Amino acid sequence: MxxxxxxxxxxxxxxxxxxxxxxxxxxxxxxxxxxxxxxxxxxxxxxxxxxxxxxxxxxxxxxxxxxxxxxxxxxxxxxxxxxxxxxxxxxxxxxxxxxxxxxxxxxxxxxxxxxxxxxxxxxxxxxxxxxxxxxxxxxxxxxxxxxxxxxxxxxxxxxxxxxxxxxxxxxxxxxxxxxxxxxxxxxxxxxxxxxxxxxxxxxxxxxxxxxxxxxxxxxxxxxxxxxxxxxxxxxxxxxxxxxxxxxxxxxxxxxxxxxxxxxxxxxxxxxxxxxxxxxxxxxxxxxxxxxxxxxxxxxxxxxxxxxxxxxxxxxxxxxxxxxxxxxxxxxYITFLLGVIILPLGYPFFRTRRFQRYLRTIRRNIWAIPVLLSLIFLFLLIGTYALKGLLIVRDFPTIWQYTPFTAFLIKSGVAMVLFFLLFGLLRRLPFSHSSSFYTSSALLFFMFSIMILTSLDISMTAPLLWAFGFSFLFSIVPSRLIKTLMLVLSTVPVLLVFHNVFAEQATRVIEYLLLSPLWGNLFLSLLILPYLLMLIRLDFLFRHPSMSTQKRILINAGIITLSISFISFLYILGYDPYSGSSPQPVRVTEKISAESMLRVTSVSSPAPIRSLLLFEEDGSQDLVFNTRKAVFESSYDTPLLTTSINLERFLDRDRFRISFSSEKQPDSLEITFHGTDDFLIYDIQYPYTLSDDGTRARVYIGRNPPVPLELDTIFLAGTVRTMRVRAVFSGPFEDRRVMGSDYSVHHTREYSEDINLFELTPP
The missing domain is CATH 3.40.630.10 (Zn peptidases)
Structure with a gap:
């Protein structure tokens, strides 16, 4: 704005x-x-x-x-x-x-x-x-x-x-x-x-x-x-x-x-x-x-x-x-130190309470990795559920168009598992001391801030905010104010997530959605302190009967499952392409001059509903309901003409090579292959040698002028073959691609291997 x-x-x-x-x-x-x-x-x-x-x-x-x-x-x-x-x-x-x-x-x-x-x-x-x-x-x-x-x-x-x-x-x-x-x-x-x-x-x-x-x-x-x-x-x-x-x-x-x-x-x-x-x-x-x-x-x-x-x-x-x-x-450094140092003075004013916190943390520290592992496991299952959906949809990148919906599916699956297994989880011998959860959350935020400070201090801002409000959460007695502090502590983290998804930061979103290890570990570490505070808050409310609790958990699971299922159906039927935003399709033809064989590859991020490739002779190929298709056909029209003149003087071979074409090539790649003592004395374009010294790739800029002249001098008898690869962009008169709501990128790659060793000077 x-x-x-x-x-x-x-x-x-x-x-x-x-x-x-x-x-x-x-x-x-x-x-x-x-x-x-x-x-x-x-x-x-x-x-x-x-x-x-x-x-x-x-x-x-x-x-x-x-x-x-x-x-x-x-x-x-x-x-x-x-x-x-x-x-x-x-x-x-x-x-x-x-x-x-x-x-x-x-x-x-x-x-x-x-x-x-x-x-x-x-x-x-x-x-x-x-x-x-x-x-x-x-x-x-x-x-x-x-x-x-x-x-x-x-x-x-x-x-x-x-x-x-x-x-x-x-x-x-x-x-x-x-x-x-x-x-x-x-x-x-x-x-x-x-x-x-x-x-x-x-x-x-x-x-x-x-x-x-x-x-x-x-x-x-x-x-x-x-x-x-x-x-x-x-x-x-x-x-x-x-x-x-x-x-x-x-x-x-x-x-x-x-x-x-x-x-x-x-x-x-x-x-x-x-x-x-x-x-x-x-x-x-x-x-x-x-x-x-x-x-x-x-x-x-x-x-x-x-x-x-x-x-x-x-x-x-x-x-x-x-x-x-x-x-x-x-x-910011001054503000950071102030927020961190002020809570550090708390033990001097509440020494007994602080010592009690330390004792309860030492007794129950085992609960932290257990809770962290459970969060990680639930998120991991959510990740593979989302990946399974992408496979079923046959659209691996659809999450880029609906990232928030994809996140709803992943988080929804994790929450459904939590609600289903809550009865089993509560049987574990977790601490009944409410102070353990508050103090653990504070320590967790503090350690996270210290780690991020060593990487990049500006990254600590959301956690610094969360730490400040979690500290207030720990000292205020009122249930209402504690609830408010918990909600306020989540605000900057939620804003960061909102902006990441709104800005379409695809690398970060992919990390959060599809990374089984590091992405889920990051989310688990982020969720854990808020879960600890939520458990602490739970101690302040009177619990209903066991049967009522079960009904609440079942209803919560059903609601979460319904949201996930609706999101699942939405992605199954979602089509991000339209007339104003056509579906990208890449058509690549690879033509070999030696075999006169043309291999045509058609690909797109999403399944192609219907696409026709018309040949000049009236034949056609149909691409239907698939993301990738390959066709083979013969092709006997040379797209690039190469003329070579060899001059030999003493121990040097001079090749004057001319490339011409009726259509302007996008790029021209030339590679010389030689013997073990292969040596280039002179060439007017930059080149690099392979590690074994028997191959030289010549770099020629985009959209080269045609005809293009190449003048190069080798040690006599050391160059064997020259491989030429020319790339042309469509459209092409002899082959048309037809289909509605598609943006077609059509290219031809023409390659030819020319034997230079058998050439003789005039």
Missing amino acids: GKQGHIGSSLLTIEINFPYATSQMKRSLSTIVFLLLLAYTLPGQSIIRTPMGEILNDLTYFNSLYPRLEGAKGENAAFFYIESVLDDNRIDYTRNPLTHLHNAHSFSSSLLVEIPGEKPDTLNILVPVDQSRSSTPGADGSINLALGLALTREFYNRELPIGLRIIFLGAEFSGEKEVQLGSENFLSDFFPEEPQAFLYLDLKGIPDEILIQAGGEGIVAPYWLVGRTIASLEGSGLAYHFENNENQIHRLGMWHSPTRINPYLQAGYPGITLQGEAAPEAKNTIRWITSFFSFFFFFMEENSGGFSQVWDRHYLYFDVLGAPFSIGEGE
């Missing part, structure tokens, strides 16, 4: 902790002046020097280049357009090919514009030029290019408080895994002495709200950068969203996919991604672009004193009644 208003708490904390606070008054005054200028801008006027018409023309042109794939015509045209605009405005720039890649190659490039500032600190704006293959027209990131170009024109030749570097990156969505080759190439040759910060633009279109992504694989952006970004968005009036739980998942390294800013955070640079999906309804483009520039002016002003060298990773951010609230590392 969009945040409006000022983040006073965050800025106050920054003033206390960071060195740039000494200039805060000066920058606050200039910000007030800037706000007044914004307020008194007349209708029709703009705070931007660059004509809005030029920005809109840029956006329209970049949209027309769809698709802008790595190394292909659309991306090349985008770079040519950017260069022409910069030339027209007499803006200096540097265009660099991607030549510093590890085990990779690309025909793409990057373009840099550097604008010096009064201070050496430099803000780097990262703008991807290509797009994801999954992007759709109008939501392909064209707005990033338009904004990047507009910022370049706006700030070039301006006096800036800090330096500004705008980097247009090609090959940021390379291959199916969308590897960031542009970022890899840039960082491999980037060793600045001055402080740097990065802002990555990853907007699919003009969004309803901007998502602040401030983390990567096991790392998060510094507190000061998050605070300044939020303050600048607040000032601009742009709706934004920053989720603290998402940051926590980044700290754990369990986010479902690599983030765009991750390479820069891993390299030790502070950075943030501004992310956003294209709004379903058309936005006022001029107003939104003007607000974005307001954000950028604010952001430059926030950083006019330079970048802090403090990297506070253990901060927390909350949304309290719609208002942003944040806690820095120092404040």
Whole structure:
């Protein structure tokens, strides 16, 4: 949800902790002046020097280049357009090919514009030029290019408080895994002495709200950068969203996919991604672009004193009644120590009671592993019940579409087992001392906090809250207040679970739902202290007769079983796909030039109801009610033509190889196989040798130009064969895929083994 208003708490904390606070008054005054200028801008006027018409023309042109794939015509045209605009405005720039890649190659490039500032600190704006293959027209990131170009024109030749570097990156969505080759190439040759910060633009279109992504694989952006970004968005009036739980998942390294800013955070640079999906309804483009520039002016002003060298990773951010609230590392450590130390003083005031607690814990400590094992066993059975449902449904990933329903099934099965076996469990010789359960819960929370503190102190917040209320639970005498304390102690944990499921954090959800050992052990450890407090609370209420208790347990079991059964039926009949969200289907044809055999594999996450593959000769294959199908047929049309010219001089063989095709290949993979003394003297593309030195894989970028020329020199007689694999994307005229409500990704892989050893020079 969009945040409006000022983040006073965050800025106050920054003033206390960071060195740039000494200039805060000066920058606050200039910000007030800037706000007044914004307020008194007349209708029709703009705070931007660059004509809005030029920005809109840029956006329209970049949209027309769809698709802008790595190394292909659309991306090349985008770079040519950017260069022409910069030339027209007499803006200096540097265009660099991607030549510093590890085990990779690309025909793409990057373009840099550097604008010096009064201070050496430099803000780097990262703008991807290509797009994801999954992007759709109008939501392909064209707005990033338009904004990047507009910022370049706006700030070039301006006096800036800090330096500004705008980097247009090609090959940021390379291959199916969308590897960031542009970022890899840039960082491999980037060793600045001055402080740097990065802002990555990853907007699919003009969004309803901007998502602040401030983390990567096991790392998060510094507190000061998050605070300044939020303050600048607040000032601009742009709706934004920053989720603290998402940051926590980044700290754990369990986010479902690599983030765009991750390479820069891993390299030790502070950075943030501004992310956003294209709004379903058309936005006022001029107003939104003007607000974005307001954000950028604010952001430059926030950083006019330079970048802090403090990297506070253990901060927390909350949304309290719609208002942003944040806690820095120092404040949180103070709060943590206070909550822990205050209960530790309890033994000095209640010495006898404390000693009694210790004695009862020593006598009954065996009950803790027994209870923990029972919880674990019930959850384990629930896990395998859920896995069985996924097998019956023949849809292994359906839990990703209905994670909460899947959790209801797992937890419901565990609770049904608890209610069924409660009569047997109560026969075990558990302690009848109520103080045992309270003190055990407190100790359990304390040990958990200490363990998490050693891993990441910011992870302790929900348990710290629970510990505080469990302590209050232990000292208040009233049953009603004890019940209230128990309920309040669960609030942050329940909120974390809600946000994890709401944010579709699939790696964490999979861990909770389907991990038999560690996921269930984590849940068991989390449930145990609350169960102990619940048992303690049970001592305060008068129990009904045994027959009444049995009826209550049976009814509770029936209700829980009914909920689980309804959830079970819901998942059995649930279909997450529709016309607006079609079912993904992958059709892969593997064609061998030697055997002229085509093996077609059809696969999908869910059973395919009905899909037809029509051949040019009228034959057809039917895929019906299955997730996977394989067909074989003959294929005698070569998709790639290879011509080879061999020149031999002394002890060297020079092969000039040309590859041509009527259809543009997505990728071209070449592997040379040789003898034990196999040796490559020269080749114009990067390559790697196998461990035994008899095989060389040549890396050729995506969307290679055809015809493609390969010039390589080997030690004479050491190369045996060349294996060529070309991948093409559909649609294909000689084979059509037909079916309703399907999104078909159709590819052909053409492979050929060519004997080079028997070739003779002309």
